[in-house]
Amino acid sequence: MTDIVQSLARIVGDAYVSDRPEEAYFYARDPGLMPPHKPDCVVVPKSVEEIQEIVRLAAREKIPVVPMGAGLALTGLVIPLRGGIVIDMKRMNRILKVDEMARHAIVEGGTSQGYLKAYLEKHHPRLRHSIPDSPATATIAANVMIHGQGRLTQQYGFNSDMICGLEVVLASGEVCRIGSGALSPDWFSKGPPLPDLTGLFLGWFGATGIITKIGVKLYPRKKMRDVEIFITDRDSLVPGMVYELTHTEMVEDINIFAQPKPMIFKDNHHITLFYTGDTEEEMEFKRKTIWHSLDRFIRSKDGGFMGVPPAMKSTLLDMPQRSVSRFADVKKGGGFEYSGPIIMVDKYPACARKILELAEKYDLGYSGMARIIGRSHAMMYGFAFTFNRADPDMMERTRQALHEVSVFALEAGGVFWKGTADEQKMAMQKMDPATRGLMGMIKKQMDPHGIMNPGNWEVTEV
């Protein structure tokens, strides 16, 4: 492997390549539950050209390449399942352009969520992007790659719906632009009115190409933002409540959670809804409309708006919301993983009951949390368990619980979000064979040598 390391060093410089055991240890794992697997080496490129050369080298030598952002997807997607080269994208973190009037930004493939947020707040205070609640180091391209969801998802869909172009390095080492940017200097559309080619890359977890630039749509950032929490003890009523709330078209983001701790959250389902406005009048009008939309549930005593204490409010209004990361350490030992199928909102009660059943069966700390996608078009339901990494038995119980979640999610008509390699296989087995065949054809064409994040979306293995 030293020849390869030397070749890589020639591409990126000595300081940015390593096959030392410390690095191999670190890059062999993610913060989730998947078993580690060591890479042969790690490289941290700075430019598109360097990535092209790395991929050409890998293609020549038939060595796997695994692109990595912050490694926070938690489901083992950056673990180099067949070894090879981990391409850590973090040095490619420039914000290349912000078009205020056309409301989009073009950023490099390793740019973090936190950096774009801070940059916009400073230079373009009237603009924002759909930030997820992952730690701020999570990267924009990777989040779009896994069809993440963020603060604007209830309004505009998956974060991958909110992009306006890609630049991708293909398995051949060629670089290719997707969307209006393929023929125009202006990145205003990811596809339409052309054939939308983003589908050749997004959701493939780097198994068809490496994103080096991404156009991110930006949205108005209002001056004020507030949060309300509607609570109910009846899981079966949650879908109807969400329907009413989404009907108002006045909510920014809707998250639902149910968890046993702390005591204030015990026994209830919490529909957390955020709203924004530029004036007090706009805020009050929205608040009133939102509250009124749930009047019938208040009248029937099936739910009510709880008083949100000031400390809780400021935590909730944080972007990203740090409480999610704090949950990771509830059991001490910093273990946290969630399986988050994308599923219909009417499955909320079934999901809520399932997580209770599993937490009891496996004696685990849990939080059930959902984010509404679109106007009640779907939701991500996160079956989140927290565990102590120093407790192998607890880790094993978590693994088993998550496996049961996977089986349940498929049976309930859901689709895995950022599925593990095993879940990808389960999904492909259940998939319409013609669709699976089409995926196989695409993968074969896009990655003839099977070097792109192998172990993921491998149709041939099904």
Place this chain on the structure above:
Amino acid sequence: MYSLKFDINVCQTCPTGDCLVKCQYLHLDRDTAVAEMVKIGKGEDSFVLNDCVTCYACEEYCRRGNHPFYLITEQRQEKRILTAPRAITRQWINIGEPQGKYRLGEVNKRALSFGFMPEFLSWVEGRLFEDVMPSYIFGQEFFCNVVYIHFAETNIIKERLPRVIDNFRKLGVREVIFLHDECYGAFAHLAPAYGIEVPFKPIHYYEYLYRRLTELKDLIRPLNIRAAYQRPCSSRLSSDQHHFVRDIMELIGVHLVERTYQDENALCCGGILGMNYGYDLAHEVQQRNIDDMKAHGAEACIFNCPACQSTLERLVAKQGIEPMHMIHLCRKAIGEM
């Protein structure tokens, strides 16, 4: 001894029906008021059991020794007529559940009780409190649980209060100054009325503040501001202490504006109204209340209860009225803020 008796004969001869005639939410005439109270007293159904919004005020409006609000509450509980959405009731019951997370200062014979209001942990400091602090008590284990009257759940109070009193007993305190008048009402009146012995002397913090301000008279600089007072629902449980509002304000040179929703006629902050009945009622009451403060030229709104303050402070401040807790007002008067 204080008791929660209710005698329908007293209602039957009542010339005013004040309890429900003065009620700011039901708008009844004398005859209807008396007739409905009699019905409730007999354990019969009454629309009042559905429509009362739990403002506590009729406890004070009745001057004939009856306890209309307790009766309404007991009857609701008996008939399982919910005041709040189930989830809200459940949440509040859960919040009050002891979890071993209480905090104690260096508790001696005299202590301050913060109930279960974390605000006091940072608000209580300075010379006003120097002769008691750091003897303080905070946490669910010492929480009076009276708030459950809002949810027609007096059973919870009856079940938890003896344990809470026992926790106080174990501390060996002889005198406890309560910073929330719901707690004061619980230990001064409610517990004895339920037949529970209270092994210490409860003191309302207004009485304590008044005494301390008198002792520190030389430090007082009259504040010369016009203030409105937001009276909390639970002060109706100890209306004998309400005079201290005026006494304190006079002492520190604060002009209490004589507004419409004052004293007996005070309006709810709207917190419970919003949770239990939704936007319209809470908004209408809050609007009326704040318009009244403004119309009477209040420069500040003084709160007794941190929960009322957290509900109203933003709305009050938007009208250019400074929200302030009584403790902060008093500390300001002696130059500490």
